[in-house]
Amino acid sequence: MSYFSYLGLLLLVISCSIYFFTNKLVQTFNEERVILEAKLAIKREFFDYATSSLRGTFYPGVENYTRYAVARLEMLPMPFVAAKPLIPEFGPVINDVTAFRYPIAIPSCPRDSATSASNQRSAFIAVISAPGNAKKRSAIRQTWTHHIQTVLDKGLLTMVRYGFILGQPSGNDFTQTRIEDESKNFGDIIQIEMSDYYRNLPLKVAGLLNWLNKNCANLDFVFKVDDDVYVNMHNLAHFVQSHHDYNRSVFGIGYPDGNIPDRDGKWSITYEEWPWNQYPHYLLGGAVLIHGSSIFPLLAASQTIPMIPFDDLYFFGMCTEKAAIKTHFSMSLITVFNNNPASVITACELRELIARLVHREYDDEFEEIMNLSHGIADKFYSNGTQCLLIEPNGLISNVDYTELVEFNFNNYEVLSSPVSGWCELCEKLNDPQQKPKVYKDMTDWWYHKDIPCLYGYDYLDQFIN
DSSP states (O other), rough: HHHHHHHHHHHHHHHOOOOHHHHHHHHHHHHHHHHHHHHHHHHHHHHHHHHHTTTTTOOHHHHHHHHHHHHHHTTTOOOOOTTOOOSGGOOOOOOOOOOOOBBBOOOOOOOSOOOOOOOOEEEEEEEOOTEEEHHHHHHHHHTHHHHHHHHHHHOOOOOOEEEEEEEEEEEEEEHHHHHHHHHHHHHOOOEEEEEGGGGGGGHHHHHHHHHHHOOSSSSSSSEEEEEEEEOHHHHHHHOOOOOTTOOSSEEOOTTTTTOOOOOSTTTBTTTTOOSSSSOOEEEOTTTTEEEEGGGGHHHHHHHHHHOOOHHHHHHIIIHHHHHHOEEEEOOOSSEEEEESSSSSSSSHHHHHHEEEEOOOHHHHHHHHHHHHHHHHHHHHHHSSSSSEEEEETTEEEEEOSSSOOOOOOOEEEEEOOOSOOHHHHHHHHOOOTTTOEEEOOOHHHHHHOOOOOOHHHHHHHHHHO
């Protein structure tokens, strides 16, 4: 056989082998695709069944939510070498919330930010801001941040820091350049390496908590606010002084009895994501006071709970439940946050809050109301204007601007393993003076079970029949 004949035969054999191998590969791929599609169909059928079965049922607690979401999203625990759990008892890590990078940041807080001395108190104000909201950040720099130095000079606090918390703009080099210029001019921006859009807010707050845990852990309080909020620095300082010993606590306004999920609109969530007919109790995210001792456990909880699109429900409802952090709801006119104020506010109204919403569609109107609020605060706390109240007897009294306001809260505590049993819950229903408690799973109490106390339906039947 000649050389060329041998070469031709060899090429023919190789061509046939490649053809056979390719056909076999395609056949195998098609078979695997059929199997995968069948599995996906089964998975879809299962979750369609699961979500339809769970519709109209009570929220089952954060542990059951986690099991459901992990199965739905086919989430696997991260390798221990890649992400170590901050609190191993919380379970395996599924969200890597300790590996954020910060292209822009501010200096760390002093190591002695919080001390045991009664006159040594500290706070960090974290302003959640969108990359394009430069005018709002400018309005904040020109208004309530000026009072930070005032409360320091008066000795109301010994350390106060603030920072604007941003993600990264989506493919907008001009916006990023402006952010970098802002940081050079003012030194008050913390930028997290993540895409910044509304439904990614939980990841943004996780990035904030991670930065605080590494750089400002020794604080009395973190005040997390949105960039459309005016902060009353004097009341914030008084609150920190009077509540610094409320360990593992968060404070604000919100839904102490939970809320009903929206199925359309800005805050919509699908039945597949959340099949239950209620949310747990949670604080609204516009203005939340976080005790310094809560930073670490909140971050640890977020390692183990699949995220949902709403940062307030996630961190100040589900993560607080997981970490056994007490939730304190403002229950009077004197409040942590007024999220529905009038455009024009008086000195008396401003004196009764720590923060007020200034949500306006147009930047000029927003700046005008921010300046108006700041002017009133500036005059009141320098004794340049008065707060006059009409007493029940008809006399008019002048409120001293140095007089401390008293904040009242309704405290909710989630108990994973109630020590006293379910009867304590029945006791609460019968006695309004009992301290409110929210139990992790009310199903066994609500339905007829072998529980030595008054059952749910039997209790209601007394009033219905």
